[in-house]
Amino acid sequence: MTWTAAAAGGTPYPSLSLIDQTALPHTLERLDVTTVDQLIDAIVRLVVRGAPAIGAAGGYGVALAMAQAEREGWGRDRLDAEIARVRAARPTAVNLMVCVDRVAARVDEGITAVLAEADAVVREDLEANHAMGAHGADWLLKRVGPGTDRPLRVLTHCNTGALATAGWGTALGVIRELHARGRIEAVYADETRPLLQGARLTAWELVQEGIPHYVQADGAAAGTILRGEVDAAIVGADRIAANGDTANKVGTVAVALACAHAGIPFMVAAPTTTVDLATATGDAIHIELRGEDEVLEWAGVRTAPAASRGHNPAFDVTPGSLVTALVTERGVLEVGAGELPGDRLK
Numbered sequence: 001m002t003w004t005a006a007a008a009g010g011t012p013y014p015s016l017s018l019i020d021q022t023a024l025p026h027t028l029e030r031l032d033v034t035t036v037d038q039l040i041d042a043i044v045r046l047v048v049r050g051a052p053a054i055g056a057a058g059g060y061g062v063a064l065a066m067a068q069a070e071r072e073g074w075g076r077d078r079l080d081a082e083i084a085r086v087r088a089a090r091p092t093a094v095n096l097m098v099c100v101d102r103v104a105a106r107v108d109e110g111i112t113a114v115l116a117e118a119d120a121v122v123r124e125d126l127e128a129n130h131a132m133g134a135h136g137a138d139w140l141l142k143r144v145g146p147g148t149d150r151p152l153r154v155l156t157h158c159n160t161g162a163l164a165t166a167g168w169g170t171a172l173g174v175i176r177e178l179h180a181r182g183r184i185e186a187v188y189a190d191e192t193r194p195l196l197q198g199a200r201l202t203a204w205e206l207v208q209e210g211i212p213h214y215v216q217a218d219g220a221a222a223g224t225i226l227r228g229e230v231d232a233a234i235v236g237a238d239r240i241a242a243n244g245d246t247a248n249k250v251g252t253v254a255v256a257l258a259c260a261h262a263g264i265p266f267m268v269a270a271p272t273t274t275v276d277l278a279t280a281t282g283d284a285i286h287i288e289l290r291g292e293d294e295v296l297e298w299a300g301v302r303t304a305p306a307a308s309r310g311h312n313p314a315f316d317v318t319p320g321s322l323v324t325a326l327v328t329e330r331g332v333l334e335v336g337a338g339e340l341p342g343d344r345l346k
């Protein structure tokens with residue numbers, strides 16, 4: 001995502017340019033947003049998505065709100081209310097709230113300070129991603145097949161790559177690092193609801209990187225794991241409670257249960273900005289319920305009977321006891337073995 005100050009010949013207002021993740025993999029398009037409403041719409045429609053990416057977009061959203069306040073003559077109360085709307089655009093990923101609050105704390109210093117803080121969020125996320133990649137790869141290679149140098153077969157769920165972050169990726173960052181070390185045989189990419197984030201976005205990123213992969217239905221994941229075709233699952237997170245309970249894309253908990261049954265590692269890779277120590281357990285995490293049409297229709301055509309209702313939680317919570325390893329930029333916690341974020345990440 002790139003911030004552009006108003007320039008002659010360009011947009012008349014400062015704008016935030018986002019890769020339109022709803023258009024991939026067929027076209028690489030950008031959407032320029034100049035207002036708070038446009039940014040919120042982009043976040044809700046998943047034009048920009050993935051916990052760290054919406055955090056970064058929210059940070060720049062504070063600057064967008066300030067620029068809009070100046071041209072529309074909003075007072076401070078209105079500006080604060082608009083920033084609060086950005087903060088609440090999606091409820092599950094804590095990164096959005098953390099980043100908006102961090103950047104909004106600099107509003108009194110002016111837009112240059114706000115932009116510097118938003119840039120710092122992006123820079124730090126990128127650094128965290130690379131650190132996680134190294135920690136996660138080291139841990140997995142020690143745990144899976146020690147003494148051998150065979151490449152691994154890993155399963156991932158949703159999209160956690162460069163698109164979902166400031167760049168590189170969380171779970172996909174670990175996979176990219178393993179690939180760079182010559183240690184990936186194949187990636188099983190779950191297709192992912194509601195917008196096929198795995199089949200469209202993860203697969204697109206894996207193609208760019210030349211990483212061998214299969215796209216599979218979410219419902220195939222448990223069977224693939226129980227048949228012994230996978231060495232480890234690596235996923236991202238939207239919010240991690242103090243006890244290690246992890247909210248991530250709907251379907252993740254089924255992957256974790258299958259890994260536990262098969263006795264293979266279930267790894268969560270997320271920056272510490274995704275760890276919410278103020279939330280004691282996963283029960284307190286607000287799970288976004290999205291529109292029913294996303295499950296009652298396919299490509300805009302009604303597929304379920306007219307009388308059916310849809311149930312469309314965007315995320316689920318995996319109990320910390322099922323998280324073999326939580327990788328952050330600070331290192332690895334073996335949460336399932338009792339190394340809890342609430343004790344270790346204060």
Ligand SMILES: CSC[C@@H](O)[C@@H](O)C(=O)COP(=O)(O)O
Nearest residue numbers: 049050051158160164236237249
């Ligand atoms: C690095 S992204 C981690 C998570 O945000 C990701 O796994 C996920 O669940 C994203 O959900 P989405 O609804 O596509 O925003």
